[in-house]
Amino acid sequence: MRLPLLSALFCACLSAPVIAAPCGNTSAGFAAWKNDFASEAKRAGVKKPGLQALANAQYASRTISADRNQKSFRYTLEKFMEIRGSSTIVAQGRRRKARNPEFYAALERKYGVPAGVLIAIHGMETAFGHFMGDSQIVPAITTLAYDCRRSEFFVPHAIGALKLVDQGAITPATRGAKHGELGHTQFLPGNALKYGVDWGGDGRVDFYDMADALASTANYLRKKGWKKGKGYQPGELNYTVLKEWNAATVYQQSLAIMGAGIDR
Structure with missing residues (x-):
């Protein structure tokens, strides 16, 4: 039996998907997009703050410029490791591990991720926390x-960023x-919200606190499939999990070598 026209339209409206805020490629539409996105965010549970x-x-022009000019995917492994200062990271990493062995051992007991990976x-x-960025997170991610x-x-x-606020x-x-x-380890906000760990037990996850950040990183890797006691070099089980942290092959290879x- 056919529904009356008005009833059919009413049902169609109920079943129609919510239209997402339209994207744009210049700053011109950002203000209008924010107004639309605010409704989407509110439906997702974002509160007044x-x-x-x-x-x-504000529209983050520096973020767009950086997004258009990513080079890591184009470097050779040797060049990438040179630019990232791999020898310095390894040398300093060993010292950091030696200064605080129980902390890293506790993380490995709980999450199965060895110190070398987290430190790398x-x-x-x-x-090691000396430069955690100079861009405001909310403008950049929005x-x-x-x-x-x-x-x-x-x-x-x-x-995620708005919920963190x-x-x-x-x-x-x-x-x-x-x-x-x-x-400290540069979590994307949605991942920070989902995988954050209050290692210090103060009732707050603080990614600018080293212990919370490294515990959160270990938790993320475990949730993505890290298996305790298994290797993380190319061809070994945990190497595939490194891809969950960074999509660049040279990053994954460097992380395995440095770890x-x-x-x-």
């Missing part, structure tokens, strides 16, 4: 969510990398 941070976010990530991402090139990938991380884990002014990564050097 996060929505206010979104409203105040820490060294490569922020030079700009990438708006930008058409990889909007679908960054939208969940933009929602709600929780007080970051503020609208907190700075990180140009792609919105934050803290083994630190744990030697």
